[in-house]
Amino acid sequence: MLETIGFWSLAVVLVGSALAVVLSKNLFHSVLWLALALTGTAGVFLLLEAEFLAAVQLLLYAGGIVTIVVFAIVVTERLVGERITQTNRRITAGAVTSLALIALVVHAISRQPLPTAREPLTTDLTRTIGEGILTRFVLPFELLGVLMLAAMLGAVYFARPED
Amino acid sequence: MGLQAYLILAAVVFGIGLFGVVTRRNTIGILLGIELMLNAVNINLVAFARFSGSEIGMIFTVFAICITVAEAAMGLAIVILLFRIRRTVMADHLDLLKG
Numbered sequence: 001m002l003e004t005i006g007f008w009s010l011a012v013v014l015v016g017s018a019l020a021v022v023l024s025k026n027l028f029h030s031v032l033w034l035a036l037a038l039t040g041t042a043g044v045f046l047l048l049e050a051e052f053l054a055a056v057q058l059l060l061y062a063g064g065i066v067t068i069v070v071f072a073i074v075v076t077e078r079l080v081g082e083r084i085t086q087t088n089r090r091i092t093a094g095a096v097t098s099l100a101l102i103a104l105v106v107h108a109i110s111r112q113p114l115p116t117a118r119e120p121l122t123t124d125l126t127r128t129i130g131e132g133i134l135t136r137f138v139l140p141f142e143l144l145g146v147l148m149l150a151a152m153l154g155a156v157y158f159a160r161p162e163d
Numbered sequence: 164m165g166l167q168a169y170l171i172l173a174a175v176v177f178g179i180g181l182f183g184v185v186t187r188r189n190t191i192g193i194l195l196g197i198e199l200m201l202n203a204v205n206i207n208l209v210a211f212a213r214f215s216g217s218e219i220g221m222i223f224t225v226f227a228i229c230i231t232v233a234e235a236a237m238g239l240a241i242v243i244l245l246f247r248i249r250r251t252v253m254a255d256h257l258d259l260l261k262g
Contacts, residue, residue, distance in 0.1 A: 007164045011172050018176050018199055022183030027192055034195050037176075041202050044169070048213045053224055057205075060228055065198060065235045072191055072239040076246040094185035102178035109170045115214045116165035128218040129225065137222055144229050151233035158240035 006047050014040040027077065031069050038062045052126040169210035177203035190245065190252045194238050201231045 017040060020033035038061040045054040133141050176199060183196025205224050212220025246252050249259070 003164055007168060011168075014172065015175055015179070018179040021195055021199060022179055022186070022192075027189055030192060030195055034198060037199065038202065041206060044172070044206055045209055047164075048169070048209050050209050050213065050221055050224075053205075053209060053221060053228075056225060056228055060232050061198075061202075064232055068236060068239050069191060069195065072242055075243055076191070076252045091186050094182050097185060098178040098182040101181060102174055105174040105177075106171050109167055109174065114166040114170070116167070118166075118214045119216055125218065125221065129221050132218060132222045133225065140226060144226060147233055148229065151236050155236045155240040158237075158244045 003047060006043075010040055010043045010047065013037075014044070027073055028070075031066055031073065034069070035062050035066045038066070049121055050125060052129055166210055166214040170207060173203040173206040173210070176200075176206070188253050188255060190242050190254050190257070191239070193254060194235065194242070197238075198231070198235065201227070201234075 014037055017033045017037040021030050021037060024030045024033060038057065042054040042057040042062070045051075045057060180196045180199030180203060183199060184193050185196075187193050187196060205227055208220045208224045208227065212218060212224070242252055245257060249257060251257070
């Protein structure tokens, strides 16, 4: 019962803020709505009993991405506050495409026999994730570190001062 | 709530993100749409992992989140570089590769 209430309120928050992200006229407002959408996703993760992922989601997404997007907007947007068209002329085609995709996926999902209940957790999920990362998936984990380093170096290289 | 509800929620968020990617003129707006789409995929991964009783999907989600962050950092660095070269971030004015 509690899960049903939580799910529907999170669904309303998530879908509403996602719509605000794509429809908002001011890009800065879009980012703030995106922060709400990402926090709502963290709530969905909590609902699925993945506390560790909810924390990672909040730290990396809502903390990291929103901050750098705000920086990027402040650096590139000379026209903050002015009314410039934020959407192109393909708005009807875009809406039709998205609605068709949603309809297709929902149709496919509703045809499949999917589990309606989940088994209660027997182990500590955070512990399982940590053990998995450091034993079976240790090589991808190290590669992820290399990827992060490469991304950092690339970002520094692209954003270097003009000479 | 069954798995179906989570999957439909993720599908709706994915569709909204796709709408943003297709209709936004500003490159940063397009990146925000991509973030929404990746987010929906993460919801799917976690829901499937939780309902199938296997933790591997959750580990995959950790990787997916980290790769998304690297992608966003690179994307925004490219946007800033483009702004420096062309003084605009509107995607329909960025036609450097058109010849």
